[in-house]
Amino acid sequence: MTERTFHPPQRTLMGPGPSDVSPRVLEAMCRPTIGHLDPVFVAMMDELKGMLQYAFQTNNQMTMPVSAPGSAGMESCFANLVEAGDQVVVAQNGVFGGRMKENVERCGGTAIMVEDEWGTAIDLNKVEDALKANPDAKVLAFVHAETSTGAQSDAKGLAELARKYNCLSIADTVTSLGGTPLLVDEWGLDAVYSGTQKCLSCTPGLSPVTFSERALEHIKGRETKVQSWFLDLNLVMGYWGEGAKRAYHHTAPINALYALHESLLILKEEGLENSWARHKHYHMALRAGLEALGLEFVVAEADRLPQLNAVKIPEGIADAVVRGKLLNDYSLEIGAGLGPMAGKVWRIGLMGHAANAKNVRLCLSALDNVLSGLGAGHSRGAAIEAAEKVLSAG
Amino acid sequence: MTERTFHPPQRTLMGPGPSDVSPRVLEAMCRPTIGHLDPVFVAMMDELKGMLQYAFQTNNQMTMPVSAPGSAGMESCFANLVEAGDQVVVAQNGVFGGRMKENVERCGGTAIMVEDEWGTAIDLNKVEDALKANPDAKVLAFVHAETSTGAQSDAKGLAELARKYNCLSIADTVTSLGGTPLLVDEWGLDAVYSGTQKCLSCTPGLSPVTFSERALEHIKGRETKVQSWFLDLNLVMGYWGEGAKRAYHHTAPINALYALHESLLILKEEGLENSWARHKHYHMALRAGLEALGLEFVVAEADRLPQLNAVKIPEGIADAVVRGKLLNDYSLEIGAGLGPMAGKVWRIGLMGHAANAKNVRLCLSALDNVLSGLGAGHSRGAAIEAAEKVLSAG
Numbered sequence: 001m002t003e004r005t006f007h008p009p010q011r012t013l014m015g016p017g018p019s020d021v022s023p024r025v026l027e028a029m030c031r032p033t034i035g036h037l038d039p040v041f042v043a044m045m046d047e048l049k050g051m052l053q054y055a056f057q058t059n060n061q062m063t064m065p066v067s068a069p070g071s072a073g074m075e076s077c078f079a080n081l082v083e084a085g086d087q088v089v090v091a092q093n094g095v096f097g098g099r100m101k102e103n104v105e106r107c108g109g110t111a112i113m114v115e116d117e118w119g120t121a122i123d124l125n126k127v128e129d130a131l132k133a134n135p136d137a138k139v140l141a142f143v144h145a146e147t148s149t150g151a152q153s154d155a156k157g158l159a160e161l162a163r164k165y166n167c168l169s170i171a172d173t174v175t176s177l178g179g180t181p182l183l184v185d186e187w188g189l190d191a192v193y194s195g196t197q198k199c200l201s202c203t204p205g206l207s208p209v210t211f212s213e214r215a216l217e218h219i220k221g222r223e224t225k226v227q228s229w230f231l232d233l234n235l236v237m238g239y240w241g242e243g244a245k246r247a248y249h250h251t252a253p254i255n256a257l258y259a260l261h262e263s264l265l266i267l268k269e270e271g272l273e274n275s276w277a278r279h280k281h282y283h284m285a286l287r288a289g290l291e292a293l294g295l296e297f298v299v300a301e302a303d304r305l306p307q308l309n310a311v312k313i314p315e316g317i318a319d320a321v322v323r324g325k326l327l328n329d330y331s332l333e334i335g336a337g338l339g340p341m342a343g344k345v346w347r348i349g350l351m352g353h354a355a356n357a358k359n360v361r362l363c364l365s366a367l368d369n370v371l372s373g374l375g376a377g378h379s380r381g382a383a384i385e386a387a388e389k390v391l392s393a394g
Numbered sequence: 395m396t397e398r399t400f401h402p403p404q405r406t407l408m409g410p411g412p413s414d415v416s417p418r419v420l421e422a423m424c425r426p427t428i429g430h431l432d433p434v435f436v437a438m439m440d441e442l443k444g445m446l447q448y449a450f451q452t453n454n455q456m457t458m459p460v461s462a463p464g465s466a467g468m469e470s471c472f473a474n475l476v477e478a479g480d481q482v483v484v485a486q487n488g489v490f491g492g493r494m495k496e497n498v499e500r501c502g503g504t505a506i507m508v509e510d511e512w513g514t515a516i517d518l519n520k521v522e523d524a525l526k527a528n529p530d531a532k533v534l535a536f537v538h539a540e541t542s543t544g545a546q547s548d549a550k551g552l553a554e555l556a557r558k559y560n561c562l563s564i565a566d567t568v569t570s571l572g573g574t575p576l577l578v579d580e581w582g583l584d585a586v587y588s589g590t591q592k593c594l595s596c597t598p599g600l601s602p603v604t605f606s607e608r609a610l611e612h613i614k615g616r617e618t619k620v621q622s623w624f625l626d627l628n629l630v631m632g633y634w635g636e637g638a639k640r641a642y643h644h645t646a647p648i649n650a651l652y653a654l655h656e657s658l659l660i661l662k663e664e665g666l667e668n669s670w671a672r673h674k675h676y677h678m679a680l681r682a683g684l685e686a687l688g689l690e691f692v693v694a695e696a697d698r699l700p701q702l703n704a705v706k707i708p709e710g711i712a713d714a715v716v717r718g719k720l721l722n723d724y725s726l727e728i729g730a731g732l733g734p735m736a737g738k739v740w741r742i743g744l745m746g747h748a749a750n751a752k753n754v755r756l757c758l759s760a761l762d763n764v765l766s767g768l769g770a771g772h773s774r775g776a777a778i779e780a781a782e783k784v785l786s787a788g
Binding site: 001003004005006007008009010011013015017020021024026027028029030031032033034035036038039040041044047050051067068069070071072074075079099102103105106107195197203204205225226227228229230248249250251252253254255256258259261262265269327333338 | 397411414418422461464501589591597599619643646648652659727
């Protein structure tokens, strides 16, 4: 046989996720597996749930990690809240808004699309017009932090609009959780999903979600069963909900939950505000360097996510060549563009554990070398110098 | 803050799963995370897929791990194969057949139930009668190895019946894969799902699945979209299928896939036939000991799964007391009964890495001590003696 034990190279992950995983998280992940109904495990779950409530800034009892990646978290929101015939207003300003449309339709609902240009924030006026024009709409869905473009939208304002027009809100916070302010209760969001592999510095594979009481009431009052057994919150609540009997629903991904527990512990030790500030700080350093390289940001300054820096690929520079050199010569991964942005932008992540000075320096020096080698016209060394100014000021 | 790093106790897992995980698998799991589109990762996926084909004994191109636990694997089979209005014959002889019914109904189909007593194998005659009586049925679904009872059914015979009556077959092999013969191609199964946390000695969280060409043709010819975006094979094929472009669908659970890769490697090194024989051997030893303890098997000898030993709890012995003592005094987990069998049976697993002499000895001596302490009338030491005879003969 030719198969062998797999030894991955050690990369620096500065794409749109997965991002660098903390060694503490990896260490947690390989501790001995125990049973999913073991009292010791159940106590760990309670602690994990409490820390997830902290990360989301919520008291929602229904706060837990879905045992599958972010797209399943998205689906758990739509499948539970949307019934056949329902109208859902979906604000789209990137790839993930489009995926929301797919979700609505696969639940038998009608998606009323409100489209904004990719790379811009969602326009609240347009959303309000759509809500006014569609008084039967039951849900407003939007992406807080568009991973495909690096644009951040006003989740608080959108949640307010949803309430004003008697809609539940569904928010994609896959890239924002832990990296940029997200206040689920204060903003009044109803169904929120995220991922572990971005600003939580954890391995990919789980999707933290939280549901408001209002959302749960809606789910309990559904006329039809949730179309997914696996994601049906009425069943999952028996395992993760308030006063849950920890009834067997499915076998929890034990070791992945050890990892998430540790990553949430790291977040709590640092403190949410400090984590947000750290992301911002290294973003400012990276930004100074990228601009010194002559790279232009896709998103206007006010709407930029610090943790996901989308920049335009300079004229005449081949996307794949640059990313290939970064990966092969520097073991550094940055992200390609998605959809209409493929070949046109790079997405440089500074997420969770990866938001640090070492990564800023590596990324800028590597890009400086590679772009210079391809004849891009910028002053060698200027990028690092610009970044160092910000780093030393921090 | 009161939260701390979680250090699980070291258990011996002899329940219905998760079972003991090989240290090699845990070690693989905590290697550095890399990107899901990294060429090195993609090459690992190819290797993993090949080993999964070996484990399933299939050449099916559509063979891959669903990025979620077994119940999502089950759902991926039903959601892709069943459309609203379809009739599905479901053979039920335990908990998981009941879950299949739920899946059929949530896809808008009608489940035609063929019920057998829990703890018995599926009666092929009754299934044939149902197929004859329902000529419009499109799918026959059944559980190969009922994890709730420890009964094994004739998957080969059931697959033949499905073909004879022009149905596709869906088989639950969560507990059989790797532990007991399963020949997907030779038997002609169409859609098969399994889990990682049983006889593959891997951590829980993924669900290996395989689909025949006939199943794929059916999926491509669907009149409606698959109701789950996350599980839609038409989309997943772009990432895992033949000649796949590794198009981004969702972020794969990287480290969990490292673990599965290593567990499949261990299986291939041992060889499937040897693994089956090992499960059988330790089952015979455990069985001799359990019988010497006066414990009666739930399932008739011919239909017993070697890897899951369901025994009746003796009169007057309190289920929770025994399991509690085993867990607290021996750090040994055995499984409780599910559904109507709760409180009436124990399920003792010998799965994957856990199918070894040490576990047989631990389990029998612990049960001997605990049951004696509760005044059960059996001869002390006889269980181990009976097991040792089998072990030394092996």
